[in-house]
Amino acid sequence: MRARQEVLRILETTLSLASEGVDEAEVALAGGELGVTRFVDNQIQPAAERSTETISVRLRAKGQIVRASTTDMSTSGIKQMVTQTRATLGRLPEAKIPAPSFPSPQSYVEIEAYDPEIEMMRSLERAAIVGRAIVEAHKAHLSASGVMMVRRGSIGFEGTLVPYALANTRGLLAYHPETRAAFRVRMLSKRGVTGFAEAESCLAEALSIERLVSIARDRATVAGNPRVLAPGDYEAVLEPAAVAALLRPLASTCGASSYHAGSSFLSGRLGELIVGPEITLVDDFANPLHRGCPFDVEGVAKQPVTIIEAGVARSPVRSWSSSLVFDSSMPTGHQVRDGEFGDYEGAQHLVLRGGDQTLADLIANVKDGVLVTRLSEVQIVDAPTLRVFGMTRGVLEVKGGEVVGPAKDLAFEIGVLDLLKRVEGLTNEVWADGSVVPAMRVRGFRLAASS
Known part of the structure; x- marks a missing residue:
């Protein structure tokens, strides 16, 4: 991750080259180091x-707009990329419907997301953290697996690259230095009982490795052999990671383009009660547990967006282009670039407002049901209704307000909006699987079949 002055020099030099013979030009730097x-x-x-x-x-x-990139950061490499891109653009015909102009200069919220301790964390320090988890697993006669990751810059933990610095010929200039660390641990007993915990933060001290190891160990040592549960509707306590997994399809379908195309759960429903009044969902990059980049891949300043307020559908998120094309509303900085799905609008920093109950409170109110640690392989069946299916992970059986033993993983199929109408209790929100969410107690969580 380059320092600000070096970044500005590279952006200025490249922008000078790129702006010749075109109406507008944009230059972006992306990447960093991943351990x-x-x-x-x-x-x-x-x-x-x-x-x-x-x-x-x-x-x-x-x-017309043409985009190109290179990993050759030399002057000759950059010149070659610019020359080839300009030549490609020159061969294109005049557009019948012109592409929107690039974003104008923006004002950004300053987000402190850099930690020198993470910056200095290398393989030796990561191995020491992992070693603590392995030692505790050995003591409890468990098998531990997982990962410790550190990134410096805008390279994602999955290897994706997004801009950390950007400038265009309209005067826009954006720069965001960032470090982040993540730890995930899964412990497995000889009986096939699993325990899982994870955390991610831009601050090393916020990971609380001992707490995560303890959570995974305690879950994996729950007494009993995993039992096969009958398919049906269950009262369920969904831990934060499970809640986050259910919200992920919502995050990818709450954009203005999807809304106007009729393929969003918000389409035609703004101002209507679509979930229970306990549910308020916002996308807020500045939440202290997120501390996200203050601009999107086009350099547009991110704004907090209330998607659902007290159960009522309020607003989609908007990119620069959709705000110009559809309704002249202010853009909210939600253009996303994905290596598999390309560019789209989406929420990347969801915050589901929590309540004042504890996880123990939620469990104590379950007469006959399940505690679900997390969900995997969640797929959208129908976007407008947010019907999804997937697999549970780390299920515990609950009877009379107490955990009585582990259960086999099960397939599930539910409507997320319908489920959010049946929320009986919420804890305080925490970071989990990319979102800031509470645990929740719900009625009618449908388990389909064992794996």
């Missing part, structure tokens, strides 16, 4: 280190 230490069955795997940086340009002329 990964995995452990499998109480064995530390060889550490992996990755350092990747790209510089990209977007050029606009004749109503």
Whole structure:
């Protein structure tokens, strides 16, 4: 991750080259360093280190936009990319419907997301953290697997690259230095009972490794052999990671483009009660548990957006282009770039407002049901109704307000909106699986069949 002055020099030089012979130009820097230490069955795997940086340009002329990128950061490499991109643009015809102009200068909220301790954390420090988990697993006669990851810059833990610095010929300039660390641990007993815990933060001290290891260990040592539950509707306590997994399909379908296309759960329903009044959902990059980048991939300043308020559908999220094309509303900085799905509008920093109950309170009110740690393989069946299916992970059986033993993982199929009408209790919100969410107690969580 480059320092601000060096970044400004690169952006200025490249923008000067890219702006020749076009109406508008944009330059972006993306990437950074990623360090990964995995452990499998109480064995530390060889550490992996990755350092990747790209510089990209977007050029606009004749109503057309062409984008290109390169990992060759030399002057000659950048010149070659710009020349080829300009030539490609020159061969295109005049657009019948011109592409929107690039964003104008923005005002950004300053987000402190840099930690020198994470910046200095290398393979030796990561191995020491992993070793603590393995030692505790050995003591409890468990098998521990998981990962400790550290990133510096805008390279994602999955290897995705998004801009950390951006400038265009309209005067926009954005820069966001960031570090982040993540720890995930799964412990497995000889009886097949699992325990899982994870955390991610831009502050090393916020990970609380001992607490995470303790959570995973305690869950994996719950007494009894996993029992097969009958398919049906269950009263369920969903832990934060499970709640976050259910909200992920919502995050990808709450954009203005989807809304106007009729494929969003918000389409035609703004101002209507779509879930229970306990539910208020916002997308807020500045939440202290998120501390996200204050601009999107086009450099547009991110704004907090209330998607659902007290159960009522309020607003989709908007990119720069959709705000110009559809209704002239202010853009909210929600253009997302995905290596698999391309560019789309989406919420990346969901916050579901919680309540004042504890996890123990939620469990104590379950007469006959389940406690679900997390969900996996969640797929959308129908976007407008947010009907999804997937698999449970780490299920415990609850009777008379107490956990009585582990259960086998089950398939599930539910309507997320319908489920959010049946919320009986919420804890305070925490970070889990990319969102800030509470645990919740719900009625009618449908378990379909054992795995």
